Amino acid sequence: xxxxxxxxxxxxxxxxxxxxxxxxxxxxxxxxxxxxxxxxxxxxxxxxxxxxxxxxxxxxxxxxxxxxxxxxxxxxxxxxxxxxxxxxxxxxxxxxxxxxxxxxxxxxxxxxxxxxxxxxxxxxxxxxxxxxxxxxxxxxxxxxxxxxxxxxxxxxxxxxxxxxxxxxxxxxxxxxxxxxxxxxxxxxxxxxxxxxxxxxxxxxxxxxxxxxxxxxxxxxxxxxxxxxxxxxxxxxxxxxxxxxxxx
Amino acid sequence: xxxxxxxxxxxxxxxxxxxxxxxxxxxxxxxxxxxxxxxxxxxxxxxxxxxxxxxxxxxxxxxxxxxxxxxxxxxxxxxxxxxxxxxxxxxxxxxxxxxxxxxxxxxxxxxxxxxxxxxxxxxxxxxxxxxxxxxxxxxxxxxxxxxxxxxxxxxxxxxxxxxxxxxxxxxxxxxxxxxxxxxxxxxxxxxxxxxxxxxxxxxxxxxxxxxxxxxxxxxxxxxxxxxxxxxxxxxxxxxxxxxxxxxxxxxxxxxxxxxxxxxxxxxxxxxxxxxxxxxxxxxxxxxxxxxxxxxxxxxxxxxxxxxxxxxxxxxxxxxxxxxxxxxxxxxxxxxxxxxxxxxxxxxxxxxxxxxxxxxxxxxxxxxxxxxxxxxxxxxxxxxxxxxxxxxxxxxxxxxxxxxxxxxxxxxxxx
Numbered sequence: 001x002x003x004x005x006x007x008x009x010x011x012x013x014x015x016x017x018x019x020x021x022x023x024x025x026x027x028x029x030x031x032x033x034x035x036x037x038x039x040x041x042x043x044x045x046x047x048x049x050x051x052x053x054x055x056x057x058x059x060x061x062x063x064x065x066x067x068x069x070x071x072x073x074x075x076x077x078x079x080x081x082x083x084x085x086x087x088x089x090x091x092x093x094x095x096x097x098x099x100x101x102x103x104x105x106x107x108x109x110x111x112x113x114x115x116x117x118x119x120x121x122x123x124x125x126x127x128x129x130x131x132x133x134x135x136x137x138x139x140x141x142x143x144x145x146x147x148x149x150x151x152x153x154x155x156x157x158x159x160x161x162x163x164x165x166x167x168x169x170x171x172x173x174x175x176x177x178x179x180x181x182x183x184x185x186x187x188x189x190x191x192x193x194x195x196x197x198x199x200x201x202x203x204x205x206x207x208x209x210x211x212x213x214x215x216x217x218x219x220x221x222x223x224x225x226x227x228x229x230x231x232x233x234x235x236x237x238x239x240x241x242x243x244x245x246x247x
Numbered sequence: 248x249x250x251x252x253x254x255x256x257x258x259x260x261x262x263x264x265x266x267x268x269x270x271x272x273x274x275x276x277x278x279x280x281x282x283x284x285x286x287x288x289x290x291x292x293x294x295x296x297x298x299x300x301x302x303x304x305x306x307x308x309x310x311x312x313x314x315x316x317x318x319x320x321x322x323x324x325x326x327x328x329x330x331x332x333x334x335x336x337x338x339x340x341x342x343x344x345x346x347x348x349x350x351x352x353x354x355x356x357x358x359x360x361x362x363x364x365x366x367x368x369x370x371x372x373x374x375x376x377x378x379x380x381x382x383x384x385x386x387x388x389x390x391x392x393x394x395x396x397x398x399x400x401x402x403x404x405x406x407x408x409x410x411x412x413x414x415x416x417x418x419x420x421x422x423x424x425x426x427x428x429x430x431x432x433x434x435x436x437x438x439x440x441x442x443x444x445x446x447x448x449x450x451x452x453x454x455x456x457x458x459x460x461x462x463x464x465x466x467x468x469x470x471x472x473x474x475x476x477x478x479x480x481x482x483x484x485x486x487x488x489x490x491x492x493x494x495x496x497x498x499x500x501x502x503x504x505x506x507x508x509x510x511x512x513x514x515x516x517x518x519x520x521x522x523x524x525x526x527x528x529x530x531x532x533x534x535x536x537x538x539x540x541x542x543x544x545x546x547x548x549x550x551x552x553x554x555x556x557x558x559x560x561x562x563x564x565x566x567x568x569x570x571x572x573x574x575x576x577x578x579x580x581x582x583x584x585x586x587x588x589x590x591x592x593x594x595x596x597x598x599x600x601x602x603x604x605x606x607x608x609x610x611x612x613x614x615x616x617x618x619x620x621x622x623x624x625x626x627x628x629x630x631x632x633x634x635x636x637x638x639x640x641x642x643x644x645x646x647x648x649x650x651x652x653x654x655x656x657x658x659x660x661x
Contacts, residue, residue: 015457018457018459018460018461019457021459021460022454022457022458022459022460025458025459026454026458053511055511056510056511057510057511081466082463082466083458083459083462083463083466084462084465084466084471084474084475085453085458085462086453086475086483087449087450087453087454090446090449090450091450093446094443094446094447094450097439097443101439112341112342112343113342113343113344113378113379113410114342114343115427115428115429115432116432116435117427117428117429117430117431117432117435120435120439121439123438123439123442125442125443125445125446126442126490126491126493126494128446129445129446129449129486129487129490130487130490130491132449132483133483133484133486133487134487136475136479136480136483137480137483137484155490155491155494158494158495158497158498159442159494161497161498161501161502162434162438162497162498162500162501163431163434163435163438163439165501165502165504165505165508166430166431166434166505167430167431168505168508168509168510168511169419169420169421169423169505169507169508169509170419170420170421170507170508170509171417171418171419171420172420173356173358173417174349174356175356176356176358176512177420177509177512178358178512179508179509179510179511179512180417180419180425180427180430181511182358182511182512183417183427184427186347186358187343187346187347187348187415187427188343188346189337189338189340189342189343189345189346189347190343191337191338191339191340191341191342191388191396192396194335194337194360194390194392194396195335195358195359195360195513196333196334196335196360196390196392196515197392198513200511200513201510201511201512201513202513210510
């Protein structure tokens with residue numbers, strides 16, 4: 001077979017080879033994203049995602065979507081502009097959640113015995129689905145950043161509320177009131193995470209009374225717009241074929 | 248010969264792989280907490296723990312034990328460590344093998360951070376409920392913001408039974424009694440599985456079509472728009488609308504199910520009550536202090552003045568949780584950890600009763616392997632080569648007085 005000849009001899013063979021290639025790329029991409037995104041998210045959102053007594057209505061709501069929209073934006077840039085595949089954000093979140101669940105179950109529970117109901121990860125899927133759909137329907141990075149980024153921030157808290165609300169039921173404990181999540185943090189001893197490290201309920205949003213979460217979510221959505229732009233460009237830049245050509 | 252060499256090389260490679268793999272799967276239990284690695288001056292000149300008591304040495308799962316005692320927040324707190332203005336009474340155990348059922352300083356529950364004053368002595372108590380069987384080293388511990396964890400003495404405690412029997416019942420303010428160990432677990436699994444399945448469905452919809460090669464060719468040839476059909480758009484809109492509707496509905500039903508929720512509680516507890524320590528009648532001046540490296544002994548020259556009305560004798564020197572006793576004056580009756588107790592480790596050149604109004608200069612030697620074992624000898628490598636500790640004097644009636652000392656330490660190597 002010379003270099004000018006095709007490696008396949010029929011259309012059926014070509015389709016088969018193409019699908020095999022699809023699965024190989026998908027499998028590899030999934031685990032590469034899982035690894036990179038997981039490390040990134042643990043380094044930037046770490047404790048807010050680890051513990052229920054960090055999942056508050058101010059900082060967790062603000063920080064988690066901002067640091068989470070990074071990889072979805074970059075992977076979207078690659079999959080959409082090169083292949084018109086609108087599942088970059090969902091692929092990232094599927095990878096991240098799988099990695100996180102493996103980590104929480106095997107490490108946090110299996111090795112160090114923290115109950116899973118104290119260390120489960122945040123749910124980022126609703127925002128990811130909407131982000132992918134907006135990119136697909138709009139075919140616009142700007143609209144995806146503005147509408148998708150905002151939605152990513154806004155959907156985060158309500159998307160998690162059904163999971164964390166039961167842990168915000170109050171309890172009286174030795175003469176003090178706390179939530180069940182606070183009590184988990186107090187009961188299940190973390191030698192290296194003293195109470196003062198906890199970054200919750202800090203800030204100056206006091207004029208909004210008890211309705212702080214929507215304000216935090218809007219701010220998070222606004223910041224997610226900016227972060228989306230930056231990481232989308234990262235994705236486009238890394239997605240160039242210049243590197244291959246020069247090699 | 249070459250064949251033999253190749254075989255040896257192959258076998259060596261296999262052996263190397265086997266060794267690396269075996270080492271990856273070898274995960275022995277981490278029993279200690281690095282207490283010996285903490286800088287000696289941190290342990291000697293920050294928090295002085297004393298009168299410690301571990302109520303039990305063996306506890307069945309679900310049963311409780313307490314650690315109680317006192318700690319003195321040293322007046323000569325080192326400049327290189329932030330002051331304990333934001334601190335947290337913790338417990339040094341390998342993960343939640345116990346749960347912390349309660350902790351008190353000065354009688355006040357301290358689930359949050361506290362502000363402590365230099366020069367004050369506080370009593371404390373930590374109530375632990377056994378959760379996981381095993382032999383665990385249970386330490387007192389105070390975390391200081393800007394200073395890190397300041398670990399105190401530790402004692403081995405055995406937890407017996409089975410972790411699957413552990414229960415953690417809590418009654419909420421809404422009147423429901425739950426087991427915090429498993430509460431909300433099914434709900435968490437359900438929602439995560441549900442959203443994960445929805446994400447997989449979205450991915451599956453696109454993955455069932457040809458993906459990379461044909462789509463790349465289409466995009467490169469300017470036919471990108473043909474890759475998204477009207478059905479694709481309808482499906483996508485369905486996913487987005489469904490997602491938003493599910494989020495809204497699940498939030499609404501959750502609010503109906505849990506009408507009473509409160510934000511996480513946080514804040515600093517100030518005004519923690521300290522112990523009114525009795526006025527001391529003994530004055531001590533450290534004339535000099537040396538640490539003799541080969542002999543693992545610290546020698547101090549002290550001038551002791553008794554201003555009280557009863558003769559006194561020096562019974563104990565306590566530093567970094569290590570207790571050096573003169574057994575003729577004081578004995579431990581609390582079951583203090585053996586490795587931290589030098590029952591005859593304190594020698595005083597003249598420890599006869601010091602009569603009221605008298606003053607005497609004595610040579611005091613605190614010697615024990617603990618200096619080396621607990622790496623207190625490393626003090627000579629610290630940035631601020633000073634030592635500190637507590638001296639306990641006893642009068643004729645057995646009444647105890649606590650005096651703190653703080654002075655430079657000169658090492659001797661010969």
